[in-house]
Each structure stands twice: as structure tokens, then as C-alpha cells.
Amino acid sequence: MVQDDNIALEPLSQQQINAIIDKELMEKGSFNWSQVDAFVLWSALQHGQGILTVGYADTPYSETKDAKVIEAKNEIINIAESIESDGMLNAKSDADTFVIHDPKILNYIDLRVNKMETVLALKYNPNVRYLEPSGYRYFYDNEGAKSSSGCDKTPSTINSADYLVVEPNTQVSWTFYKHNIPQAWSYSTGKGITVGLIDTGVSPDQPLLGSSFNQGYSSGRFIQKYGTFVNSIWPWETKTDGPDDKCSHGTSMAATIAAPRNNIGMPVGVAYNCNLVSYRGTGDVIIDGYHEKRGVSQALTELANRSDVKIISMSIGHIFTIGNVSDAVKYAYSKGKLIIAAGGTSTSFTNWAGVIFPANMDETVAVTGITDGVGYTECEVCHKGSKIDFTVIxxxxNDSNRTSVCLGYYEGTRSYVGGSSVSTATTAGIAALIWARNPTWSRDQVLNKMKQSASFYPNRHPDFGWGSINALVAVQ
Known part of the structure; x- marks a missing residue:
């Protein structure tokens, strides 16, 4: 029997909790918090500001929450509140902050939970789909802070052999030619298609992704920028820090998808006439910590509710499942969105984990990067596995530093960008070319065309899916 007094319990350390997670990942290939007992969950809460995310009801979303769904939610709140308060919750301020977040469409709530008894009571409640300590960070340094993974604003020195110049004086990355993207431009440039991008935002110092988005061969389109990420240690803080990229990763993805084709000698995007809706949902590429999880979930929900958005590009992820992001992915999928996600880019300390979340979901299209060598070899830091759908060269x-070429964070600069991140953005751009060529098509029709135009079709490779897409074939 668990003691009632949490003071008598010594929680596991973060290192001990991560060791449990790693063991599950190594043995089963995946992890979610339902695989651990109440004590591990409670220990993670002690390292995560006591924020417990509770997925409730038998469905991840409800556009209109009926009486049964509302009853399930209220029952969970009442159970948790009665245990946490011990009958002494009288202050209105305490009651107001007990429920930190209650989204309108997705069926989850964020609660402040401190007691083991609450975790036990909810873990076995039939109305609960999942319990997650959403403030817990798997990735942290010795001071408990997460590194800025994937962030680097420094411009690159570009090898002249890594791009070609086309009219009207635009640079095209060497990687585009490996997929016949420039040849596909004779048939489609992405015009009329809106791509949603969830990442670290877009640089305010890159006008080609701002005030100069429409110029040259790129015209009659729009770029919109939003922010759902709250850059705060306090879970109850709701003010976002805006749409601007402070990392550089989101800028590189936006540039790869949609940078304009003009005469100023800068790199162009795959779908240089598409519209782009950017969301700053995270601070870096790893969805870790309460506000990043909530920010990405909210961004997915908002993009799902836009009828003009056809494609959602996510070059971000986590080593294991995140409940509220999974709920939002399923909601966006239900709205017909083509969700393209990165299969994983990391150093040796995590690339053993296989395809990461949310790319490992059935509702997403998983992409990884490969080299230009003979055969199929994943890039130096790329993941592979049975969940991968497509590859990008x-x-x-012979040189792992020479990757895809795109606009830099600052005006007049260029950058190399690699991994499954740029592979995902490139694939999102190709999907926009296909959809613009066939504007009445559904998501499934576009996806089938992507498969049929890929190198392994009709046979699926065990590690590299359908292979690399031939964009020219895809739009003809």
C-alpha cells in the first residue's frame, strides 16, 4: 500500500527515470508513459513542476463535446482536486490554477498534481486514455537545462559546386537536381497551395521570407507568421514570445519549402510560388518540456482548422510519444491534412532509437535523408527504419558538411542544412508541386502519386520506405 504522505517517498532521479525510458526504447522500440508504474510517473512529476497531462474520453478530439465527454472530464478534475486539496481547497486563486489548460477541441487537460494517490486514482480510471508528466524533460544537461538543439545562425561558406544558377539569377541547391525538382517547375511551382510549417519560427532578419516574399518569379502569394510557444519556466504563463525565429532552424525549413525565385543570386525553395503559414511552436527541434508540447499541439490544431492549408511540415520531434501532440496530429489528419514529419536527426546518443515521434505515427509521412553515394545510405546523423516512407538525397x-543549400538567417546570407529536417521540408515542397498540378485531389491521391513516383515503388524497402521521389514524374 502506498503511503499517503508524499514526504515519506523519495522520487527517482532524472537519470534513473531516463534509464527506465531507454530500456523500454531499446527492448520494445518505442515508449509512452503508460508503460511505467505510478511511482515512476509520480517521480517524473516531481522533476516536471507537477504538471500532469490527462487524455480523457475514448477519442482524442471532439469538435463539439457532448455530455459524455464533458462528464468524463469533470469526473477526472473532481477526483484529482479532492485528493490534492484534502478538502481544504478554498482559495479561489488555487482553484483557478489547478486546471492549467483545457483546450476546446482536443480531449486532454493539464492539471497541477503533487500526490501519488492522485496518480494512482487516475491511472486506473476508465475515462483516462493516458497520463503524462508533460513538464518532464528527457533531454537536459547537468544543470537541468535543455540544449538548443538544431540551432545555428552562423552563415555557411557555400562550395560553388553545390548549386547551379537558373533564370533570372537564382541559385538552385544540388540536392534539388537529384529529385528532378527544377525540371518539374515546367509543370508546377506550387501556386495556389498553402503549406503549414511548425518549427522555431521565421527570422525577422530575412526579408525574402518577409516583406520580399513576393518578387521575381514568385508572385501573388502570402506568408503568415504565428507563435504558440511560451518561452517561460512557469506552466501557467500564456503569453507567447511571438512568431520570430530565435534559433534558425525554422528559417531554414521555410526557405527550403518556399524561398522566392528572383534575380538577386540567393537560393530558391522547392515550391517557390506556394503560400506559407509558419508557426513558432518550439524553441528548438526537440519537443521537450511543457510549453513546447502545448505549443506544437496548439499549432497543429489551428492549422487543422484552416481549410486552405493542405500540407503540414514538421521537421521536429521527440524520441518518444507525446500524448497531446498525438491527439492534435490525429485531429489534423481527420481534416485531410498531409502531415510530413522528420524521421530523426541526432548524434549517436539517440539515433539508435529508430524513427522518432510523430514521424512514427500512422497519420504522418516519415522522411529521412540519404547520401548521394551508390545505393542507399542514411546521412551521418539520420535515422532509418520500417516507419520511413520517403528519402531525400x-x-x-564524401563530405558530410556539404548538404542542401538554402537562405540563411540574415539578409544576404546562405546556409547548408541537413538531416531528416531538410528532407522533410523538401518533401513538403514536392507535395505542394503535386497538389498545385492537381488542385482537386485529396490527400490520399497526392500521397499515392508520391509513392508511385518514388524509386522503390511498387516494393517498399524495410528501412527507406518508397525511396526518393522523382518530382518530374510526379507532376507529369
Missing amino acids: MQRS
Whole structure:
């Protein structure tokens, strides 16, 4: 029997909790918090500001919450509140902050939970789909802070062999030619298609992704920028820090998808006439910590509710499942969105984990990067596995630093960008070319065309899916 007094319990350390997670990942290939007992969950809460995310009801979303769904939610709140308060919750301020977040469409709530008894009571409640300590961070340094993964604003020195110049004086990355993207432009440039991008935002110092988005061969389109990420240690804080990229990763993805084709000698995007809706949902590429999880979930929900958005590109993820993001992915999928996600880019300390979340979901299209060598070899830091759907050639086999070329964070600069991140953005751009060529098509029709135009079709490779898409074939 668990003691009632949490003071008598010594929680596991973060290192001990991560060891449990790693063991599950190594043995089963995946992890979610339902695989651990109440004590591990409670221990993670002690390292995560006591924020417990509770997925409730038998469905991840309800556009109109009926009486049964509302009853399930209220029952969970009442159970948790009665245990946490011990009958002494009288202050209105305490009651107001007990429920930190209650989204309108997705069926989850964020609660402040401190007691083991609450975790036990909810873990076995039939109305609960999942319990997650959403403030817990798997990735942290010795001071408990997460590194800024994937962030680097420094411009690159570009090898002249890594791009070609086309009219009207635009640079085209060498990687585009490996997929016949420039040849596909004779048939489609992405015009009329809106791509949603969830990442770290877009640089305010890159006018080609701002005030100069429409110029040259790119015209009659729009770029919109939003922010759902709250850059705060306090879970109850709701003010976002805006749409601007402070990392550089989101800028590189936006540039790869949609940078304009003009005469100023800068790199162009795959779908240079598409519209782009950017969301700053995270601070870096790893969805870790309460506000990043909530920010990405909210961004997905908002993009799902836009009828003009056809494609959602997510070059971000986590090593294991995140409940509220999974709920939002399923909601966006129900709205017909083509959700393209990165299969994983990391150093040796995590690339053993296989395809990461949310790319490992059935509702997403998973992409990884390969080299330009003979056969199929994943890029130096790319993941592979049975969940991968497509590959993109994005790294020189003889030089891992020479990857895809795109606009830099600052005006007049260029950058190399690699991994499954740029592979995902490139694939999102190709999907926009296909959809613009066939504007009445559904998501499934576009996806089938992507498969039929890929190198392994009709046979699926065990590690690289359908292979690399031939964009020219896809739009003809």
C-alpha cells in the first residue's frame, strides 16, 4: 500500500527515470508513459513542476463535446482536486490554477498534481486514455537545462559546386537536381497551395521570407507568421514570445519549402510560388518540456482548422510519444491534412532509437535523408527504419558538411542544412508541386502519386520506405 504522505517517498532521479525510458526504447522500440508504474510517473512529476497531462474520453478530439465527454472530464478534475486539496481547497486563486489548460477541441487537460494517490486514482480510471508528466524533460544537461538543439545562425561558406544558377539569377541547391525538382517547375511551382510549417519560427532578419516574399518569379502569394510557444519556466504563463525565429532552424525549413525565385543570386525553395503559414511552436527541434508540447499541439490544431492549408511540415520531434501532440496530429489528419514529419536527426546518443515521434505515427509521412553515394545510405546523423516512407538525397557521400543549400538567417546570407529536417521540408515542397498540378485531389491521391513516383515503388524497402521521389514524374 502506498503511503499517503508524499514526504515519506523519495522520487527517482532524472537519470534513473531516463534509464527506465531507454530500456523500454531499446527492448520494445518505442515508449509512452503508460508503460511505467505510478511511482515512476509520480517521480517524473516531481522533476516536471507537477504538471500532469490527462487524455480523457475514448477519442482524442471532439469538435463539439457532448455530455459524455464533458462528464468524463469533470469526473477526472473532481477526483484529482479532492485528493490534492484534502478538502481544504478554498482559495479561489488555487482553484483557478489547478486546471492549467483545457483546450476546446482536443480531449486532454493539464492539471497541477503533487500526490501519488492522485496518480494512482487516475491511472486506473476508465475515462483516462493516458497520463503524462508533460513538464518532464528527457533531454537536459547537468544543470537541468535543455540544449538548443538544431540551432545555428552562423552563415555557411557555400562550395560553388553545390548549386547551379537558373533564370533570372537564382541559385538552385544540388540536392534539388537529384529529385528532378527544377525540371518539374515546367509543370508546377506550387501556386495556389498553402503549406503549414511548425518549427522555431521565421527570422525577422530575412526579408525574402518577409516583406520580399513576393518578387521575381514568385508572385501573388502570402506568408503568415504565428507563435504558440511560451518561452517561460512557469506552466501557467500564456503569453507567447511571438512568431520570430530565435534559433534558425525554422528559417531554414521555410526557405527550403518556399524561398522566392528572383534575380538577386540567393537560393530558391522547392515550391517557390506556394503560400506559407509558419508557426513558432518550439524553441528548438526537440519537443521537450511543457510549453513546447502545448505549443506544437496548439499549432497543429489551428492549422487543422484552416481549410486552405493542405500540407503540414514538421521537421521536429521527440524520441518518444507525446500524448497531446498525438491527439492534435490525429485531429489534423481527420481534416485531410498531409502531415510530413522528420524521421530523426541526432548524434549517436539517440539515433539508435529508430524513427522518432510523430514521424512514427500512422497519420504522418516519415522522411529521412540519404547520401548521394551508390545505393542507399542514411546521412551521418539520420535515422532509418520500417516507419520511413520517403528519402531525400541531401548529403555528399564524401563530405558530410556539404548538404542542401538554402537562405540563411540574415539578409544576404546562405546556409547548408541537413538531416531528416531538410528532407522533410523538401518533401513538403514536392507535395505542394503535386497538389498545385492537381488542385482537386485529396490527400490520399497526392500521397499515392508520391509513392508511385518514388524509386522503390511498387516494393517498399524495410528501412527507406518508397525511396526518393522523382518530382518530374510526379507532376507529369
